Amino acid sequence: MENWDEIRTAFQVARLGTVSGAAEVLGVHHATVIRHIDALERRLGAKLFQRHARGYTATEAGRDLLSVAQTTEEQFAHLSSRIKGQGETVSGELVVTSIAGIADLLTPVMVSFQEKWPDVRVRFLTDMRVFRLDYGEAHVAIRAGSGPEEPDNVVQPLTRISSGLYAAQPYVDRFGLPASEADFAGHRFVCADNEMTRAPFHRWLRATVHPDQIAYAATEPAALESAVLQGAGIGFLSAFRAVGRVGVVEVLPPREEWASPLRIVTHVDLHRTRKVQAFLAHLKDAAKDWPHCS
Amino acid sequence: MENWDEIRTAFQVARLGTVSGAAEVLGVHHATVIRHIDALERRLGAKLFQRHARGYTATEAGRDLLSVAQTTEEQFAHLSSRIKGQGETVSGELVVTSIAGIADLLTPVMVSFQEKWPDVRVRFLTDMRVFRLDYGEAHVAIRAGSGPEEPDNVVQPLTRISSGLYAAQPYVDRFGLPASEADFAGHRFVCADNEMTRAPFHRWLRATVHPDQIAYAATEPAALESAVLQGAGIGFLSAFRAVGRVGVVEVLPPREEWASPLRIVTHVDLHRTRKVQAFLAHLKDAAKDWPHCS
DNA sequence: ACCGTCCTGTGCATGGGCGCACAGAAGACC
DNA sequence: GGTCTTCTGTGCGCCCATGCACAGGACGGT
Secondary structure (H helix, E strand, C coil), rough: CCCCHHHHHHHHHHHCCCCHHHHHCCCCCCCHHHHHHHHHHHHHCCCEEEECCCCCEHHHHHHHHHHHHHHHHHHHHHHHHEEEHHHHCCCCCEEEEEHHHHHHHHHHHHHHHHHHCCEEEEEEEEECCCHHHHCCCEEEEEEEEECCCCCCCEEEEEEECEEEEEEEHHHHHHCCCCCCHHHHCCCEEEECCCCCCHHHHHHHHHHCCCCCEEEEEEHHHHHHHHHCCCCCEEEEEEHHHHCCCCCEEEEECCCCCEEEEEEEEEEHHHHCHHHHHHHHHHHHHCCCCCCCCC | CCCCHHHHHHHHHHEEECHHHHHHHHHHHHHHHHHHHHHHHHHHHCCEEEECCCEEECHHHHHHHHHHHHHHHHHHHHHHHHHHHHHHCEEEEEEEEEHHHHHHHHHHHHHHHHCCCCCCCEEEEECCCCCHHHHCCCEEEECCCCCCCCCEEEEEEEEEEEEEEEEEEEHHHHHHCCCCHHCCCCCCCEECCCCCCCCCCHHHHHCCCCCCHHHEECHHHHHHHHHHHHCEEEEEHHHHHHHCCCCCCECCCCHHHHHHEEEEEEEEHHHHHHHHHHHHHHHHHHHHHCEEEE
């Protein structure tokens, strides 16, 4: 059963009873309608209509087609209105992806967004690999740094996350607290293993301390944080995660040059939709109140 | 939502994930698929797919279309197989029409046919007007005489119904019984009112007896029969309805020249179907055993 | 009985959709 | 890294579906 347009033509003929009426509704010439019917009947090997000079009357097969196509037309009409409307409504899925380190900043934003728009189902994806917006894997991505982006992605700066040098109390008890970066000799540090890391504070650390002083290295950000908190050495933590935390001592306060820029990335096609726009506004508004960010 | 073919194209793209794959399944060039998608998205004002070099991935709207079109394709496939199969199977409606006078001959035929093919629903229509086969009002018509027919109707002789001259017992008691047609003087007759009636015996009667002898005339065959049975006069009855009936006396036995030919009429399109062919065979077979017919 | 209207049906010319070919890009595999 | 494959995307030329015009037939009203 190929060629759905011919079914639609036959449907209108069966509904209206005349070729001319169907042609007018369909916006085509009545000769086209006749040809569609002929082709469809020839392919089916059965008569759909009894032809006479005053119109076409549906046979039993034609009435069967009528009822089936009737529901089809209704289904398509509903589908059309859903799709046409969905770009203008804030509903359906909203897929957000980000690095894992800011999950506790983003989660309340997404929860309040979902409360504001109950028709939205939020999916929050964090994974090692970067999700590809042009594959439709996510509507909105929050990413760190300023890496290269796909040409069809629209990028907006969100905020800057301050980072400082911190140590755990057990480390301070054993090795003391350096007064400044001139006092780093003999101290142990925690740093990202990947030399190509984009984080500005890690590049600063590698440039400042001797490689032998890096006592603990890891690739996973969560592992680095865990190492610092357990006293493996002095290391960078996001200020919003370190300030006020019991057992965490500030070694050097955050500096502007250490701050990690966060950027919002969306695909250009989805960027225009009301749903994404609503979330972007909600996110930017919430980010203004984030502690230790600018 | 016009142009159902584009929906079908988008459906295959959503199902297979690539334009090329959809093009192969649809049997068209992949450029055509791209144009269909573009046109559909432009008309809907929303993106159905995220395009990338390895294929198309459906957006939420695309997945919605996928599920709707999925059921549509199944519905159409079922419809197609139903229509393709119905020409070969003996099922569905069978509409039979005839003059009312032979209903008691036809009814057992249709009942046994319905018992033989339980999937058939029989509708038997009798009405003053002749039903038009080219309007699809009936599959099979059993008609009397040899009137003109539509060009697309196929006509087959069925049998000849013998008619004789009969009188009711009350009439015989009052007016006696003529020995032959030479003895008709002083007798009263029942005849069809319409002078143009096609029945051969009525034309014979009008040519044989004086107009004043026609004591009772009616247009409706059932009214004529009723008049004869109630003693209004001598009149023609179908032999199968008169022979053996209590209170009915034979005036003149049936003659070959008085017999009414019955013919089967079907529309050429429906004539070829197995259902109609099965009924025609069943009808002809039954007609061989009809009493007082040839 | 005639005419008007509306319908189907068909030959012919045109235009739009289709296939073709090629370019470009991105994975896949060695 | 290099090559092969696969897929998207676009300009061009052609062909088929479409629109057009007209003929023919049926029904209704005057």
